[in-house]
Amino acid sequence: MTVLGSQPLGPKLGIRMLWNIIGGAKGQSVRWCRPGDQFKIQGNVGVTDCGMEIVFKNLVVTRGERRILSDLSGVARPGRVLAVMGPSGCGKTTLLNCLAGRTLLDHGEIAMDGIPVNKSLRRKLSYVMQEDSFFPNLTLRETLSFTTMLRLPDKLPKSEKIQRMEAIIDDLDIRKCQHTIMGDAWCRGISGGEKKRASIACELITDPAIIFLDEPTSGLDYSTASSLVRTLRTITEAQKKTLVMTIHQPSSQMFFTFHDLLLLSDGQMAFFGLCANVIDFFHKAGLVMDAHYNPADFISMLLIFVSPVFCLLSITAIYFHDKYYFSQKTETDSVHVSLVHLDGQESNHTFEDQSHTQKWATGWVTQYVQLTTRTFRQSRTRILSRLKIMESVLLCLLVSIVWFQLPHTEETLRDRMGALFFTIIHWGFTPLFDAVSSFPMERVVIHKERSAGWYRLSAYYLAKMTSELPLILVQPGIFVAVSYWCIGFNGVGPFFGTVFIMMVNAIAGQSIGLFLGILCMDFRKAMTVATIFMMAIMLLGIVLDMLN
Numbered sequence: 001m002t003v004l005g006s007q008p009l010g011p012k013l014g015i016r017m018l019w020n021i022i023g024g025a026k027g028q029s030v031r032w033c034r035p036g037d038q039f040k041i042q043g044n045v046g047v048t049d050c051g052m053e054i055v056f057k058n059l060v061v062t063r064g065e066r067r068i069l070s071d072l073s074g075v076a077r078p079g080r081v082l083a084v085m086g087p088s089g090c091g092k093t094t095l096l097n098c099l100a101g102r103t104l105l106d107h108g109e110i111a112m113d114g115i116p117v118n119k120s121l122r123r124k125l126s127y128v129m130q131e132d133s134f135f136p137n138l139t140l141r142e143t144l145s146f147t148t149m150l151r152l153p154d155k156l157p158k159s160e161k162i163q164r165m166e167a168i169i170d171d172l173d174i175r176k177c178q179h180t181i182m183g184d185a186w187c188r189g190i191s192g193g194e195k196k197r198a199s200i201a202c203e204l205i206t207d208p209a210i211i212f213l214d215e216p217t218s219g220l221d222y223s224t225a226s227s228l229v230r231t232l233r234t235i236t237e238a239q240k241k242t243l244v245m246t247i248h249q250p251s252s253q254m255f256f257t258f259h260d261l262l263l264l265s266d267g268q269m270a271f272f273g274l275c276a277n278v279i280d281f282f283h284k285a286g287l288v289m290d291a292h293y294n295p296a297d298f299i300s301m302l303l304i305f306v307s308p309v310f311c312l313l314s315i316t317a318i319y320f321h322d323k324y325y326f327s328q329k330t331e332t333d334s335v336h337v338s339l340v341h342l343d344g345q346e347s348n349h350t351f352e353d354q355s356h357t358q359k360w361a362t363g364w365v366t367q368y369v370q371l372t373t374r375t376f377r378q379s380r381t382r383i384l385s386r387l388k389i390m391e392s393v394l395l396c397l398l399v400s401i402v403w404f405q406l407p408h409t410e411e412t413l414r415d416r417m418g419a420l421f422f423t424i425i426h427w428g429f430t431p432l433f434d435a436v437s438s439f440p441m442e443r444v445v446i447h448k449e450r451s452a453g454w455y456r457l458s459a460y461y462l463a464k465m466t467s468e469l470p471l472i473l474v475q476p477g478i479f480v481a482v483s484y485w486c487i488g489f490n491g492v493g494p495f496f497g498t499v500f501i502m503m504v505n506a507i508a509g510q511s512i513g514l515f516l517g518i519l520c521m522d523f524r525k526a527m528t529v530a531t532i533f534m535m536a537i538m539l540l541g542i543v544l545d546m547l548n
């Protein structure tokens, strides 16, 4: 077997580790532990009243032929930060998704305070995903305010909700950018670090017992990342939260901010225990870290360059964590991990569903009102943008000038039909194309919020339809009001008829656009289908005209 590595750690460590495992090294031999061996984790492992203890046992996840997680067991405890570390693709996000109940397990059990993870329990935990997804046109304060109103129970007075929001704004130091829009790739808004803090703020607002964070420091500079992790530790300790975060390559300062550490290597557990003990653990295995070296770099090197051997090393591990310990034993080519109570009994704890939590934090009406206001503010910038208004004004002028004051004669009949055709096509297809693009863009945010159980689908759908309605109708209304009299159509009665038909036309366009957007889910596909649909409708109109 060739062990690849790079300077200064790779080859040296890999070879030494192999040597130790086959038992050749003297004085620095690997300690082969058996169930029964006891070296207790030192440090303050205090059980608290708040937060929830997460116990996961023998988690196995396979996708196709590939085993992504193999027999993972562990505990995350209140008042402590558990960091999950490992190379890219080792299964950190998959583990977090499993703990949050968002990924199907092939085998294993997960319980929170003895209750198996279920839908209602999932609503109690907060999950900050790797990608921050927000409505780009809302300011940070608006985003937090809607989150507060949607996620905090109706029975809590509004003043208390605002107070909680203000406290979180201060805790996460985002007050200075609270009136800046969230922004996206097209429109610059708050910075990446501020966005990450905003994501965390949106989750902390509900005062969750458990917080999962997937790579909260990715894309942040050293000082922002360090201060974020410090803030998270302070909140975890002060409020006795259970915090589990995945992290790629923390600085040494950041590394020692974590209480507990779970190291993953290709889906297998390589270490679980006190963060402060990890270097000692490797030292005992003969893997000595050079002085002044960043422990996170040292571990990452180990996991990347000697991972096949490392998995073998992991069988030496037995970890104690207050009332549990984890024993690992090899079975042919895999590692089997058992979760054992300190009294010596293998944990056969039956996880009973004792959760009787309410399904939604807020009632349907609150959800509808908040979502309507939010969608209105978000869509207002899109539908009534300066560019869109200029486009409508120009087209209105063009139509009015081209067909200005048509005489009421038979010769101008074709011109009238032309003016009507143009107006109908324009105000049918503008809302259609606008709606086609709106849903695929919102989908990520809606998915995130619905996965966390923020609101009902019916409240979202009705809110979207009603909030965009006035925005959709205002432009064709004004367009027709101006062009109708400039062209010199038929008087007051038919004027209201024309406005009504134009509005129905716009609503139909919007509904078809939303339908195609939801059907295709992909922006480019949706635009292609919408174009084909538009051409087919126009051709159908021509064919029907010819038949008449």
Ligand SMILES: Nc1ncnc2c1ncn2[C@@H]1O[C@H](COP(=O)(O)OP(=O)(O)OP(=O)(O)O)[C@@H](O)[C@H]1O
Pocket (backbone or CB within 6 Å): 063, 066, 068, 086, 087, 088, 089, 090, 091, 092, 093, 094, 095, 248
């Ligand atoms: N649905 C899936 N089908 C097939 N393979 C998958 C699936 N989901 C994840 N994987 C694979 O499982 C492995 C673990 O993925 P995961 O996202 O958990 O890794 P990670 O440690 O979080 O990586 P990173 O640090 O790069 O985010 C990856 O190799 C990934 O390609």
